[in-house]
Amino acid sequence: MKFETQAIRTQTQRGKQREHSTPIFATSSYIFDDADEMRQIFSDEIPGNVYSRYTNPTVKEFETKVALLEGGEAARATTTGMAAIFTTFACLLAQGDHVLMSQAVFGSTIKLMENYFQKWGITFTLINSQDPAEWEKAILPNTKIAYFETPSNPGLQIFDLDAFGKMFAKNGIISIVDNCFATPYLQQPIKFGIDIVIHSATKYMDGQGRVMGGVIVGKNAHIALIEQFMRNAGPTLSPFNAWILSKSLETLAVRMDRHCENALKLAEWLSHHQKIKRVSYPFLESHPDYEIAKKQMKAGGGIVTFEVDGDLEKGRKVLNNIKMMSMSANLGDTRSIITHPASTTHSKLSPEQRSLAGITNSMIRVSTGLEHIDDIIADLNKALSTI
Numbered sequence: 486m487k488f489e490t491q492a493i494r495t496q497t498q499r500g501k502q503r504e505h506s507t508p509i510f511a512t513s514s515y516i517f518d519d520a521d522e523m524r525q526i527f528s529d530e531i532p533g534n535v536y537s538r539y540t541n542p543t544v545k546e547f548e549t550k551v552a553l554l555e556g557g558e559a560a561r562a563t564t565t566g567m568a569a570i571f572t573t574f575a576c577l578l579a580q581g582d583h584v585l586m587s588q589a590v591f592g593s594t595i596k597l598m599e600n601y602f603q604k605w606g607i608t609f610t611l612i613n614s615q616d617p618a619e620w621e622k623a624i625l626p627n628t629k630i631a632y633f634e635t636p637s638n639p640g641l642q643i644f645d646l647d648a649f650g651k652m653f654a655k656n657g658i659i660s661i662v663d664n665c666f667a668t669p670y671l672q673q674p675i676k677f678g679i680d681i682v683i684h685s686a687t688k689y690m691d692g693q694g695r696v697m698g699g700v701i702v703g704k705n706a707h708i709a710l711i712e713q714f715m716r717n718a719g720p721t722l723s724p725f726n727a728w729i730l731s732k733s734l735e736t737l738a739v740r741m742d743r744h745c746e747n748a749l750k751l752a753e754w755l756s757h758h759q760k761i762k763r764v765s766y767p768f769l770e771s772h773p774d775y776e777i778a779k780k781q782m783k784a785g786g787g788i789v790t791f792e793v794d795g796d797l798e799k800g801r802k803v804l805n806n807i808k809m810m811s812m813s814a815n816l817g818d819t820r821s822i823i824t825h826p827a828s829t830t831h832s833k834l835s836p837e838q839r840s841l842a843g844i845t846n847s848m849i850r851v852s853t854g855l856e857h858i859d860d861i862i863a864d865l866n867k868a869l870s871t872i
């Protein structure tokens with residue numbers, strides 16, 4: 486089946502009411518017919534649910550769908566995107582291991598390494614390059630994991646998935662990609678040889694700014710380890726949030742088509758505006774990684790970043806004169822959202838780290854929503870006319 490059909494028709498559970506929509510199994514535990522069955526299910530001799538920290542049918546349906554859509558063997562869903570990242574690292578890393586991490590990743594991901602994993606005896610190298618050869622040079626004998634985002638947040642740098650996948654496989658390193666900005670609809674890193682894909686489902690997977698969630702997709706061997714870790718550590722997604730996310734996946738393809746269409750129109754419009762110094766969008770020919778983006782992505786995504794011609798004050802004035810778009814730190818919502826990364830999502834990073842991640846003081850990020858593009862442009866046009 487095609488992506489759209491899988492997203493809609495994957496139903497792993499059905500109740501006894503002949504319900505058409507997917508049901509929510511809002512239960513923390515499950516009952517057994519007799520002591521023997523209980524013993525067998527508890528010891529994994531026969532499949533079955535025991536306790537919703539371990540497995541829940543609604544959560545399982547969301548996980549099954551995401552695994553299918555990403556082209557992975559299995560998936561596990563977590564409470565948030567950060568919980569997915571933490572779980573993966575905490576499960577796969579041991580004292581003495583080393584991690585290669587892109588500089589251009591979500592701020593909290595770097596903070597996790599700096600503030601926690603480092604004190605637990607795990608070292609890491611932050612790499613400011615999209616060249617696989619540069620990453621290969623940084624590999625140490627104890628390097629276990631390599632981690633990057635493409636497109637990155639908010640710099641929209643693109644990493645060549647094919648080249649990186651092959652290079653890490655050759656070196657026996659577990660490669661992990663945060664695929665949050667692209668979603669499996671636009672790009673499937675596992676098909677390029679990446680081992681594990683992580684999502685903040687809070688963003689485009691929900692797509693309507695309602696719930697938090699995360700998901701980890703990969704090979705059975707890795708996901709089995711992650712499942713064991715999650716049983717003990719407990720970052721499991723709630724059935725209600727899993728239900729929301731499962732329903733949301735049914736519309737992911739149509740939503741992403743419109744997000745991308747609006748974002749491309751916005752980026753093109755901005756690139757002709759005289760008060761704009763620079764526009765970044767992966768499917769604009771002016772983007773430095775345009776060729777790679779075209780090769781591995783179906784469309785350019787919903788995020789556009791730009792810099793106004795002027796200082797921080799001018800950037801702030803534009804933000805303050807926006808009327809329709811929401812000023813918020815989230816992204817991937819039906820509602821267009823405008824953010825100033827340097828003072829919000831990436832404010833905890835040092836100025837050097839920000840500049841290495843490609844974030845300047847006057848950079849503005851728009852998560853292009855599903856409103857009519859004319860209204861999005863009119864809102865920004867009015868705000869730009871004030872500077």
Ligand SMILES: *Cc1c(COP(=O)(O)O)cnc(C)c1O
Pocket residue numbers: 565566567568591634638663665666684685686687688697698699
């Ligand atoms: C938001 C985000 C995260 C963190 O996800 P939460 O659901 O907020 O915990 C991780 N990576 C990227 C790229 C994000 O945009």
